[in-house]
Amino acid sequence: MNTNPVQEHLVLLLGGTGRTGGRVLKQLLDRGVHVRAIVRSANRLPEGVAGHPRLTVIEADVLALSSEEMLEQVRGCDAVISCLGHTTDLKGIFGAPRELVAPMVERVCAAAVALEPTEPLKVVLMSSVSVHRSHALDPRRGSAERAFVALLRALVPPAKDNQDAADYLLEKVGSSSPFVQWAVVRCDTLVEGDVSKYALHESFVSSLAKPDDTSMANVAHFMCDLVTEPQVWGTWKGLLPVIANAAKA
Numbered sequence: 575m576n577t578n579p580v581q582e583h584l585v586l587l588l589g590g591t592g593r594t595g596g597r598v599l600k601q602l603l604d605r606g607v608h609v610r611a612i613v614r615s616a617n618r619l620p621e622g623v624a625g626h627p628r629l630t631v632i633e634a635d636v637l638a639l640s641s642e643e644m645l646e647q648v649r650g651c652d653a654v655i656s657c658l659g660h661t662t663d664l665k666g667i668f669g670a671p672r673e674l675v676a677p678m679v680e681r682v683c684a685a686a687v688a689l690e691p692t693e694p695l696k697v698v699l700m701s702s703v704s705v706h707r708s709h710a711l712d713p714r715r716g717s718a719e720r721a722f723v724a725l726l727r728a729l730v731p732p733a734k735d736n737q738d739a740a741d742y743l744l745e746k747v748g749s750s751s752p753f754v755q756w757a758v759v760r761c762d763t764l765v766e767g768d769v770s771k772y773a774l775h776e777s778f779v780s781s782l783a784k785p786d787d788t789s790m791a792n793v794a795h796f797m798c799d800l801v802t803e804p805q806v807w808g809t810w811k812g813l814l815p816v817i818a819n820a821a822k823a
């Protein structure tokens with residue numbers, strides 16, 4: 575009898591040394607998932623995961639991987655989770671590389687198309703409430719907020735990068751690929767804290783002027799659910815859920 579129902583999962587994790595990515599890594603391992611993590615330095619992995627039997631670490635700058643090398647990293651995985659983010663200092667925000675998330679999402683999807691998996695590869699992208707959909711699909715975001723975000727994208731390269739990555743999934747991959755399915759997890763202000771109650775919405779419920787808190791542990795929990803719980807994936811695939819901590823009673 576199989577006593578470990580998630581043993582067959584192999585997740586490629588990008589950004590596993592980050593604040594949220596580290597939590598994703600720990601939670602995936604706790605759930606019995608096998609993880610292949612591409613990190614720039616294994617020294618920055620979260621405490622206690624080094625040498626874990628279900629963890630394979632590849633030390634590389636993801637931007638330096640060729641398409642063929644990325645294809646080999648995607649091979650055999652049933653899901654990819656990206657928690658990549660630009661370093662949050664002036665050099666990271668305004669210096670090179672100006673594009674990180676969008677090119678990596680494109681490369682992962684191209685690898686899936688080349689590999690032609692029997693089940694579509696699940697691509698889960700950690701994103702931001704600065705990302706919105708066109709054609710009034712995010713009705714809560716009015717013209718003033720759209721103009722503000724457009725300005726933000728023009729001035730702050732990571733904001734454009736996050737929107738480009740989501741647009742690529744929405745417009746280029748779409749919802750009918752036999753090889754790739756995706757979900758874009760839009761987070762508000764990231765905060766510390768343990769896994770707690772959280773709410774998922776199809777679109778924005780708060781304005782940019784009154785941001786919601788989203789604990790990184792909850793973002794990680796939801797992203798782990800997406801790749802391990804078929805019902806959760808069935809609900810959110812092809813969508814851009816907004817996640818926020820549940821209001822305290």
Ligand SMILES: NC(=O)c1ccc[n+]([C@@H]2O[C@H](COP(=O)([O-])OP(=O)(O)OC[C@H]3O[C@@H](n4cnc5c(N)ncnc54)[C@H](OP(=O)(O)O)[C@@H]3O)[C@@H](O)[C@H]2O)c1
Nearest residue numbers: 589590591592593594614635636658659701702761762764
């Ligand atoms: N901060 C917020 O309040 C907030 C809110 C909403 C959404 N978001 C979005 O959520 C995402 C993750 O946020 P976070 O704060 O958890 O990120 P973070 O702590 O800054 O982590 C970013 C991760 O990306 C990795 N990375 C960057 N460039 C890389 C490269 N070339 N090759 C390999 N790995 C690379 C970093 O590796 P190193 O350890 O080597 O640097 C790190 O593991 C970002 O896209 C961000 O825009 C953030």
